[in-house]
Amino acid sequence: MFEKKILNTILTAAVFVMTSGSTLADSITVYSPQGEENVAWISQQAEAAGHEVEFLRAGGGELFSRLEAEKNNPQADVVLGLNDTAMARLKFQEMFQKHIPVWADGLPNVYKGRDGMVHKFWQTPVVIAYNPDKLTPETAPKSWLDLVKPEFKGKYVLGPTKWGTTQVLLSGMLMRFADADGNVSDEGWDFMNTFYANSASVNNGGDKVNLFKQGDAFIDLSWFGGTFREAAKAGYVPTLVNSEGGTPFVAEGIAIMAGSDQAEDAKKFVDWFGAPDVMAAYAEKFGQMPAHPDAIALSPAEVQEQTGLVDPQLINWDVVAAKLDSWLQKIELEIK
Amino acid sequence: MTFTSSTQNGRLERIAFFSGIILLLWFLFTFLVLPLLTTFQVAFFSSGEFRLAEITADLSASSRVKKALLNTAWMTLATTVTVGIVGIFQVAVLEYFHVKGRTFLKVAFAIPLVFGSVVAATGYKFTYGPAGVVTQLLQRYFPAIESDWFIGGHGVLYSQTFLLTSFYYLFLRAAMRRVDYSTVEAARSLGASEFTILRRVVLPVIMPTLFAVMLLTIYTSTVSFAVPEIIGGRDFVMISQIILVLNSLGRPDMAAFLALFLGLFIMSMILLMQWIEAKGSYVGGSKTPVPIKLKRVKSPLTNIVLHGIAYLLAGVYILPVFLIMAFSFAPAESIGTEVFPSSFTLSNYASVFSGGTATGPFFNSIRMGLLAIVIGLSATLFAVPIMVKYNNWLTRLLDIGFFLPWIVPSVLLAIGLIVTFDTANPLVANQVLLGTFLILPIAYTIHVLPLMVRFLRAAFMGIDPSLEEAARSMGANGIYRFRRVILPLVIPTVVLAAGYTFNEILTEYPLSAFLYNVNNRPISIAILDSDKSTNLEQAAITLVYAVLIMAFSMAVILFAERLSLGKGPKTNSL
Incomplete structure (x- = not known):
């Protein structure tokens, strides 16, 4: 009797586990250390603009180690928001592919490398x-x-x-x-x-x-x-x-993984994300200063005032x- | 009923047995040994050559590493003593003396089973830490007290004393149930003092378990991370923290070296534990013990003291949990500013449930936890009886194999798993496991295997071999014997083990952070997300998560406990 009950429980559990499958269409996967609210906002806006994006969030340190460990078979399509040093180290390990986003025009040189892999979108x-x-x-x-x-x-x-x-x-x-x-x-x-x-x-x-x-x-x-x-x-x-x-000053960058199997969608997403109007909307929402001069010009006054408050080292x-x-x-x- | 059919049965059984062995060896090799070897290979050789001299020189030059080793040593020693005192007292109160309100005390003392790791350490800081309630109260009456009075080694010791008693609660109580009351009565009628009875009748029966439980405490304290990280402050650092920092600084080689060093110590503890257990299994008391009748304490003064301490202890256990519950219903602003919430609201709970952010991860964790436990139990229920029955080098090796996850920190194991399964691997039918749903439940399985083996070994050791022999002599085949004779005897432990390890999985963080994907984000990640934010609203939401997990885990534990130990002993009515 008792034994049967246990067996039943286990079988039910097994069925429950097996039948609840996963659903992943062809959205691109973005690894990001951004805060929960920020990511929620970005995914919402991206979806409205017709991009299918899934965010995977973790602390910057864990995310970096995870990207390194997954080097042979990257699970991410895009890395968004790691800082200068982390992005530079991933770049040195040849983990990114070249993509010059449409908004790279007019982006100051300090925010992009000559290799065209990492582009910084906001600075602080x-x-x-x-x-x-x-x-x-x-x-x-x-x-x-x-x-x-x-x-x-x-x-x-x-x-x-x-x-x-x-x-x-x-x-x-x-x-x-x-x-x-x-x-x-x-x-x-x-x-x-x-x-x-x-x-x-x-x-x-x-x-x-x-x-x-x-x-x-x-x-x-x-x-x-x-x-x-x-x-x-x-x-x-x-x-x-x-x-x-x-x-x-620290700047956060965006880059596409070398091993991405959805590079085209990823490129579209990167082109969209860094565009001055999206950056300006982000600045308005979260008060953060964009890297792109055009985006700064579109940003609310209090964000514009931030430029020049302190001299950069x-x-x-x-x-x-x-x-x-x-x-x-x-x-x-x-x-x- | 004929001769031939029984040999046919025997042959089938043998085939099943050997297929089982092969399956088990494949499982252990693929998911335990290989990832572990990969871990060390990545750690030591990824930068080209193995720089042993540099590693040892750097580590031994560091005063902080030395301090951490020293701290870990004295903390473990002190914790083992204090936890032992509290743990034994609990068992005495629940299983030996008559104390009013046993059910209440039982629930209070069960709290560490559902209140562990990061959640518990945060809870203790929330109570005694710089903005904590106890600190605010103390300062009201003694303004000279520093707000960080609790932070440091003494705070860690205090917290660990009350957080690591689970093993006593689980194992030692079960052992007490094996004490034969008729022997106690006989001794009493012969005029033996209560102390003599405890020493000569009770202690010999529970001694092997007591040792095993102490060694588990030593292990847990040696690898302790969350409590020193959150309560230790800058001056009290333990070795697990150093290992994780080194790993995050791009020195996995140094981290792995320290982990191996620690692993050797832990391995020797495990071997010692098994040796003691094997030696002690023959001590077992009566085959059909008469249940203990709880003893009423005659002296009123002693009785008052006994009740006083028992309830004080229960209060210490309940306080952090109670405060977390209270503040989870409070407006976010009152956290850290009020001693006790002055107003209550349901809005924190509403925002967790309405956002749908809680239900998804919670469901994911339950699903993965169940899967891990089904796999883990299948492996251990098959392997442990074999390891208990046959004692040779192969079974001993198998035994050690199960404990391998204890010698590497989870972060390193996670990296090992990623690298092992990031390309098509012939051992898993040329599949790429990385990025799939399965890799995290597999990691969880590995994570809980040592504890499962620990639990089940104790259960199988306690089975009288003559029972199985009797069944065999009556012609019952192996599967039948296992199903109808052995299983009913160990089911209580199995249920308890499943419940306890399931709760462990719910709060597991390091493996989760490295191995989850967008489809199976677990609850521990959801909690940490909100904990890291400096946003106060998020602090309230963390408390809500903590309460939900505790409530759920407590239900699991009490259910398992009822199934396994029943209602417990009656009071001596004389």
Whole structure:
């Protein structure tokens, strides 16, 4: 009796598992680390424009490792939104194919390579911002290098090294101490030691917001949009620092996988996605700054105002891409 | 009924047996050994040559690696002791002493079974962490307390003490049921003190299980990741965290090397566990134990203390879960600002269900979990009796094979699986498994195999061999004997194992992140998506997911537990 019941359960389960098949027509698969709301918006707009797209989302780090592991048989058709270094490293591994989208015309050279594989569609500075209730322009840090001063101890927050933002700001600082090949001087590593020792650290976004909310921290190192979003949650309006020596800008790119079996559809999607009107609509929705000048011109005023708020630090991302892992390894094993 | 038909039966049975063996060996080789070898091959040789000297030099130069090893060692030692004390106390309360409100305590103590990994660690931080409720309350009365008082090694130890008691709850209670009450009564009537009875009658029966459970705790604490990651803070790092960081920094070789180092330790634990188990299986008490009658504590003071501790413990278990439930019904703004929600709403639940974002992944996870459990049970129900019955080098090898998934971190295993099955593989009929629905359920199966074997070994070890001999002497064939004699005896454990591992699958993250595709996005990915966002609305939605999973898992566990252990002992009415 009892035994029969168990057997029945198992059989029902088996039937249930087998009969519920998968449905995948001929939509293209896009790997993206974008936030849930952003992806929802993009898929909606893409569908309205006649593109069949399925998004697969995961953290930037996992997505990158996954793409590397799947190298022999790529499951993605398009990679959308990994940052400069990650895109450069995938490109070096010959994982992308050439496609020059229609919107590449007029895109500044820093946002596209000569090989025509990766094109950047939006950009954002990783800034220093502070809570004006706690600091004044006189007492606030003037540059990234000021953060190691004793008065800022514990007042700025670092996320884990797997966060894209953390990687960008560390790269920006180390590149100030690096030669043309990306070899960092001893002085640079001494600085990094103090920089870490002086920081508060968290491993998720919620904890970070809490530190600001409670007033324990008041200097935010974050990407532009994130700074304002987090500050709103913590209850203040941030003031930006135009750092001496420049502020690192990070740009996110789009590329088509070399092994894509739906390259034609993928190309159409890329052509559509980066077009100035779509980028401008995205900028309006999420307040993010497009890379394309035409898209910036179409964007709402508050997005346009963002350009020129901080001066860019010129960084050769190809050099960073080659060095980043060894830098992070040193930080993780010897500094943290 | 003739002579010939029975030999024919015998031949069929032999054919079935050997086909089963071949199928099993194919399965283990294809899905366990090969991906694992691939993992190490990719890790050590993908960059050209194996740089052993560089790896060991870099690792041994790192103060952080040394600290992590040291932390892991003392945390494991301390956890084993504290978990042992709490676990044994629970079993005593549930299975030996008469305590009022046993059903309530049983549900409270079952919480770690459904509240594990990331969800649980987050729950503890939510309760005791910097913005936590307990912290806010403490600060109200003792303003000097730092808001991060809980973060660090002591917080990890505290959390692990209450989160790792599941094995005691599952195994040690079952072992207590094998204690023969007539022996207890006999000893009592001969004037033995209660302490002597515990030491001389009860302890010998449960000793092998106790050891096995302790070793499982050692294993779990050694590879602990979620709790130190979330509660350890920057100064308390354990070795699993270092392994994952190294892997994400493009140093899979260093990660795999550390994992192998850890794996050797874990393997020796497993071998020790099996040796103890094999030695202890003959201790088994009575064949038909008279169920224990719960003992009433005579001294009123002792009784009050006993009840006090039991209910305090239940409170510790319930608090984080209760807070998560309460805040899942609260407006998002109250999270982290209020000690207890001042108003309640259903909008978080509404947004989870109306968006349809919950139901899809939840259904996917259930589907894949069921498939993994059916495959896993088929393999282990066939293999474990053979491994228990025949003791030779082949079965011992088989046994170790099942535990291989425990010596590599899931992230590395996922990469191994991708690389093994990314092209047409002759072992799976020249199919490409990567990108299919099946690869994730297969990974889940691998993930739960060691625990299943662990569970089933204990069950099969407990079967009296004379039962099967009796059936055989009466002419029952092998399949009949298995179906009608053996299976009914192990079904309780099978159900419990299925329930427990199913819950593990629901919250599995690393394998899921690497192997899911757009058609089978599992619930753990959906949760993490919302957890990573700094959006407060999302924080509330994470709590909703946590509550849904816990409710579902609790139903599974209580159902399995009822099937397997029944209602439990009665109180001694004398």
